[in-house]
Amino acid sequence: MIVPFYNERQVLPLCLDRLEKVLGALGEPFEVVFVDDGSDDGGDHYLIAEGHARPWLQLVRLSRNFGKEAALTAGLDYATGRAVVLLDADLQDPPEYIPDMLTRWRAGADVVLMQRRDRVGETWCKRVTAYAYYRLLRRLAQVPIPADSGDFRLMSRRAVEAVRRLDERNRYMKGLFAWVGMPTVVCEYDRAARPAGRSKWSYPRLLALALEGITSFSVAPLRWATAAGGVAALFGAGYGAVIVAKALLFGDVVQGYPSLVALITFLGGLQLLTIGLVGEYVGKTYLEAKRRPIYLVRDVVKPVSSRNGRRQPTSGALTHAR
Numbered sequence: 001m002i003v004p005f006y007n008e009r010q011v012l013p014l015c016l017d018r019l020e021k022v023l024g025a026l027g028e029p030f031e032v033v034f035v036d037d038g039s040d041d042g043g044d045h046y047l048i049a050e051g052h053a054r055p056w057l058q059l060v061r062l063s064r065n066f067g068k069e070a071a072l073t074a075g076l077d078y079a080t081g082r083a084v085v086l087l088d089a090d091l092q093d094p095p096e097y098i099p100d101m102l103t104r105w106r107a108g109a110d111v112v113l114m115q116r117r118d119r120v121g122e123t124w125c126k127r128v129t130a131y132a133y134y135r136l137l138r139r140l141a142q143v144p145i146p147a148d149s150g151d152f153r154l155m156s157r158r159a160v161e162a163v164r165r166l167d168e169r170n171r172y173m174k175g176l177f178a179w180v181g182m183p184t185v186v187c188e189y190d191r192a193a194r195p196a197g198r199s200k201w202s203y204p205r206l207l208a209l210a211l212e213g214i215t216s217f218s219v220a221p222l223r224w225a226t227a228a229g230g231v232a233a234l235f236g237a238g239y240g241a242v243i244v245a246k247a248l249l250f251g252d253v254v255q256g257y258p259s260l261v262a263l264i265t266f267l268g269g270l271q272l273l274t275i276g277l278v279g280e281y282v283g284k285t286y287l288e289a290k291r292r293p294i295y296l297v298r299d300v301v302k303p304v305s306s307r308n309g310r311r312q313p314t315s316g317a318l319t320h321a322r
Contacts, residue, residue, distance in 0.1 A: 062298060
């Protein structure tokens with residue numbers, strides 16, 4: 001199991017207790033890889049202390065905050081199970097669904113995708129924008145990305161290894177999961193409210209993630225920009241022809257200044273918007289060309305006790321450039 005987190009100290013005790021209760025009842029060996037994405041609230045030290053009594057807990061500490069997509073990537077690199085569950089530490093995705101997910105995996109599914117049926121505790125604005133975004137993304141993306149689905153899912157070892165082969169730096173994990181395919185079963189569930197703490201996803205960060213998803217798996221915005229430019233060019237040519245005809249027939253009388261200013265402003269804004277859109281794609285190419293690591297690991301605390309009974313970091317900073 002993979003649990004990425006960033007400044008979730010308040011909810012970690014509840015998360016550990018519920019995971020231990022659910023996974024312990026399975027009667028099978030398990031591991032939980034917590035990936036600390038550069039937290040500064042002491043959550044990593046709490047997990048290290050708790051690891052004395054929970055040998056199934058492994059902590060991967062990244063060198064700084066790389067973002068959730070990089071943290072998920074690190075978790076996939078360190079998880080070793082035949083089936084891997086992705087779960088957020090905030091417990092909005094209830095771990096009590098894991099036994100049912102395992103049942104469907106044993107029945108032959110490589111991916112058990114959890115689809116949100118209801119979003120308890122979220123604002124009306126967030127529900128509406130999320131609904132619209134997922135439908136827009138599904139329509140634009142080159143691969144069918146399931147609507148109303150986050151990172152909460154189970155993946156077989158085969159699916160995990162397929163995702164690990166994708167080494168791009170601009171990572172939108174929900175799109176990468178969809179790209180690899182594999183036999184998938186969709187299960188609906190009701191998303192819960194946070195039991196503690198607050199979300200670290202502000203609206204600007206959500207907007208940036210939405211733009212990342214659209215531009216990572218679709219070139220449709222570029223085609224829209226081309227179409228808008230063509231329409232604007234035709235409109236400008238037609239308007240220019242009307243001006244020339246009026247000058248020839250009725251003389252060159254200076255008039256229509258407000259409409260001319262409005263037209264110039266519109267075309268200037270359209271050009272800037274198009275340049276910005278092209279720049280978004282060029283920037284992605286620039287970042288990919290640098291080939292920097294997706295993440296750096298500060299250290300790893302594995303569930304293996306040393307002779308004095310203390311859990312020790314087993315590695316220093318590691319560079320992962322897959």
